[in-house]
Amino acid sequence: MHEPSILIASDSFKGSASSFRVAELIERGIRRVLPRACVKRLAIADGGEGTVDAVIAARSGEIREVDVLGPLGDPVRARYGLFDRGCAIIEMAEAAGITLMEQNRANALLASSYGTGQLIGDALDAGVRHIYVGLGGSATSDGGCGMAKALGARFLNASGEDVGPGLAGLRDLARIDLAGLDPRLADAEIVAITDVTNPLTGPSGAVTIYGPQKGIDVRDVGVADSWMRSYARVLEAVYRRDVDTVPGAGAAGGLGAALTAFCGARIERGIEFVLDAIHIDEALDGVDLVITGEGHMDAQSAFGKAPVGVARRAKARGIPVVAVVGGRAEDLGEVYESGIDLVIPTVIRPSTLEECMEDAVTLLPIAGESAARAFFLGTRARRVSRP
Structure with a gap:
């Protein structure tokens, strides 16, 4: 099997983890499934914190x-x-x-x-x-x-x-x-x-x-x-x-x-300024999967927020995109239409906001593992469906 190349480019989870830390924790989970994957990490932001x-x-x-x-x-x-x-x-x-x-x-x-x-x-x-x-x-x-x-x-x-x-x-x-x-x-x-x-x-x-x-x-x-x-x-x-x-x-x-x-x-x-400044188009060369994210995803995320900005660049190349988020709105139709293929919340049990923020070191690797398994499943499904 071809060892995949994965780019992690997530916004910070405000009050919980910086963009750098989010990427590090997501990578931990990816390597539980794909230990030899080539993982690249980029810090991103949309003009605010980070x-x-x-x-x-x-x-x-x-x-x-x-x-x-x-x-x-x-x-x-x-x-x-x-x-x-x-x-x-x-x-x-x-x-x-x-x-x-x-x-x-x-x-x-x-x-x-x-x-x-x-x-x-x-x-x-x-x-x-x-x-x-x-x-x-x-x-x-x-x-x-x-x-x-x-x-x-x-x-x-x-x-x-x-x-x-x-x-x-x-x-x-x-x-x-x-x-x-x-x-x-x-x-x-x-x-x-x-x-x-x-x-x-x-x-x-x-x-x-x-x-x-x-x-x-x-x-x-x-x-x-x-x-x-x-x-x-x-x-x-x-x-x-x-x-x-x-x-x-x-x-x-x-x-x-x-x-x-x-x-x-x-x-x-x-x-758009940040993505150009960090040369994300070059970072996308040869990438098989992009993982992005933010603390909370809702309909407003489709209008200028960092994860959708990343997704649009990736989708222009036909690269699948997974978003790891702390929480999400019920309706994410506009987000999916903007280029994100799958949204994975980090919450795995009933918790307060404060507990979720404190447990990021555990929850983000789990979400990263889920993203990697979804990618692996999709790859296997494509192989099976070939005539």
């Missing part, structure tokens, strides 16, 4: 650590990556992520993306002129004004005084002063990478859709969105451009809009 590690590992880059201000102004140690002599990859969540603060109304209104601007500034100081900013896992809903403040913009009220931090500060915004904006931005290429296409405001906007999960009271959403609409009008007056409806403008609490306006950034799909 993006820096995935790109830096694939491109032999370096990690840089910087002291910046967190979402509530407390000092945090944030990481970003340098690669390809002049490129940087930043995860905004390193400086302004939802795990860095408690989610409540007061914090949600004050949370700032200032630290993300400091990371961009540090990259510019390092001589970088190509900067990629991942927009996942945000704690903020400040429209990216904190990021712009860190790069020299001033946000002023009707009396010419600086407005306060966060979404609450936008309530008093009257004009933006760009006199101090870092001039190096004009010569830099900045790309925002995200898996969402939400506009800045309205029923599908940053505050309405993502605000409550960050702590904004649902009763305050309408008023808070009106502050964001006012901010969008000020941006349009300054730049003579409507960034409100740009797909992805509402990503990371509106940071997508700010990067577009203040930094001239373009917005790209996160998973």
Whole structure:
């Protein structure tokens, strides 16, 4: 029998295992069935958690650590990556992520993306002129004004005084002063990478859709969105451009809009950027089976999430794809239509979410074994069906 070549390219299982760790554990299970298989492992992400590690590992880059201000102004140690002599990859969540603060109304209104601007500034100081900013896992809903403040913009009220931090500060915004904006931005290429296409405001906007999960009271959403609409009008007056409806403008609490306006950034799909950056098309050469995955798979996984991005690349070559997941929705029709052939949940007995996360070291190898046995069964069935 031909010893198969298997590529494992799974997203992280958030709170449980990194992309690297998921692949390692799945391989353990594969080797219970196919001990001599050629197994390749690639870390992947979609612009959120794990993006820096995935790109830096694939491109032999370096990690840089910087002291910046967190979402509530407390000092945090944030990481970003340098690669390809002049490129940087930043995860905004390193400086302004939802795990860095408690989610409540007061914090949600004050949370700032200032630290993300400091990371961009540090990259510019390092001589970088190509900067990629991942927009996942945000704690903020400040429209990216904190990021712009860190790069020299001033946000002023009707009396010419600086407005306060966060979404609450936008309530008093009257004009933006760009006199101090870092001039190096004009010569830099900045790309925002995200898996969402939400506009800045309205029923599908940053505050309405993502605000409550960050702590904004649902009763305050309408008023808070009106502050964001006012901010969008000020941006349009300054730049003579409507960034409100740009797909992805509402990503990371509106940071997508700010990067577009203040930094001239373009917005790209996160998973496509990462897959190109890690050279997945080359990794697929000669592969017989792809195993991908994520912590929870549902209908939204078909729209820009990492496993489906991997599946589409694999299916273009006719390679079967198995997804190993922590949990799944009942209906995965759109996921299957997007290129995934089989979904294997890791849950094997009644368990709480916390228990499943703690048991990943046991459950992921079992799922990897199941994926390998399904592949072996399919291979044998093809041999039997031949005339």
